[in-house]
Amino acid sequence: MDAQLKKGMLDSLVLAALLEKDGYGYSLTESIGQVVPIAETVLYPVLRRLEEQGLLDTYPVEHGGRLRKYYRITPEGRRRLVSGLDELKELRRLIDRIVEEVERNGQTR
Amino acid sequence: MDRHDDTSGRPAGSPSPAAAAWLDGLRAALGLPASEGDRAEAEALVAFYEEFLADAVEAGKPEAEVLARLGEPGAVAALSLAERSLREAERRPGPFRLATAARKTLGRTAPLAGRVALSLASLVPFLAGMTCYLGGFLLFLAVPAAGWVAMDDLASVVSPVPEAGVRYAGVLLAAVGLLVGAGWLLWAAGNRLGRLTVRMLRASRGSGGAAGMASAATRATGAGTFAAPKERKPRRLLRTTGALLVAAVLWTGVVLLAGTGLAYDYFSLWNSMAPRSTVHAEPAFDAAGIGTIQVQGRNSRIRVVRIPGTSIRVLGDVPDWVRLFVAESDGTLVVAEQDNGRMPLFRILAIHEGVTDIEVGVPESFAVPSIRIVTQGGAVDIDVPADDLFVRTGTGPIRLSPDHYQSVPDGVKSRRGVISIERIGDPS
Known part of the structure; x- marks a missing residue:
């Protein structure tokens, strides 16, 4: 899948990553980076925007003599992610269809 | 900055000199915050990367590599500022926020x-x-x-x-x-x-x-x-x-x-100046008692001419949406063109000139002490002598009769019309 296409789904990727457990800036960059090749500086604006939209919030945790900021998904963020599920499935269906067609007919000429 | 690096001698959580320099560069690139919101935003951004650097090094990444991957602090700051302006424009749209967002986003990022x-x-x-x-x-x-x-x-x-x-x-x-x-x-x-x-x-x-x-x-x-x-x-x-x-x-x-039929009135007005009405100011005014003739027009043709007899007569030919006010008070004869309420706000739309004709007839034997004419537009003809002549018109020409004027008095001015001394015949 095209890296930029994945990048367009960054908001969803971040929220989905926070579904399982809360994360902090570096850990999120690492986990998202395993799926999408993004620059380290791309994530902060996304986190900030999602926070402002009320889809995630933050809380501090003391870690080794300093405070670490953790991000967690809000009920609204969870709701929005779930409500977009049908659209994501529709997108996957379209992509599957394209892949299927290309695999079946792409090599015939 | 590595709190686990016991040999560095730095307090736990404090950045290394290289990281501190990068963070200083970030602060400098963010500039002086203009508002409390901007200051909080800038502090949050710096804190995020300070924490990011500490966590990356703690996870075993070489600091130099992490700094290199982050890139120039200026670019990071520009990205953040652009995102902030985009968020602002999205949250509370408006021309200035939109222009700022476009400028900041297109500028450097x-x-x-x-x-x-x-x-x-x-x-x-x-x-x-x-x-x-x-x-x-x-x-x-x-x-x-x-x-x-x-x-x-x-x-x-x-x-x-x-x-x-x-x-x-x-x-x-x-x-x-x-x-x-x-x-x-x-x-x-x-x-x-x-x-x-x-x-x-x-x-x-x-x-x-x-x-x-x-x-x-x-x-x-x-x-x-x-x-x-x-x-x-x-x-x-x-x-x-x-x-x-x-x-x-x-x-x-x-x-x-x-119920007022105003729409029809506006419509008919745009197609013609009809219906018109003629106004004779009756009775005429005794010239001996008049010291000043004062005419206030809007877009009128105004003539002051000689007539036989001993009385001053006022004649108006006006469309029905204009009221011609004529009255004498304390030796001043006032002739004024006013709206009569039939065409509210028409003044905003009306650019027409010469929709009204006003003629003031002055007896041949009478020398008027003072004539004052002020009109927004339209032609003015003066065919009587006056000791004090004051004429102001916006767009129309002014003609003075050579029988009474050899030069243009100082008080006669037209913003865009020609002023001439020539024989004045009947109105064309």
């Missing part, structure tokens, strides 16, 4: 090719949005302008013609309703286009034109990204109340006007 593609792609909604904002602003501005003109007319019209009050009230309410309603709609369209521009700017930012469009295509499906949060209830309530109020104002205006 996208590569050149991306910027060009982005500019072209987002230019249409951006310009359309700005045009809507401008249109809305002008319509809002027209409301006090119309009110000012109406108030100016109202005093001189409604007092002598009370029934004109209904027309004025109707026209004013309908005009306010229409202007505010249309301005509001245009402004809302500007907001919508502004949000579309923001989405396009965000989609392409930092990823180049084609890639950004791919991203935008993903967004267009509604998957993978989230629009700005929905409007809160109080704001929606305020907006609905406002819309109902505007509709009520408009409706009241239309109802008031429904």
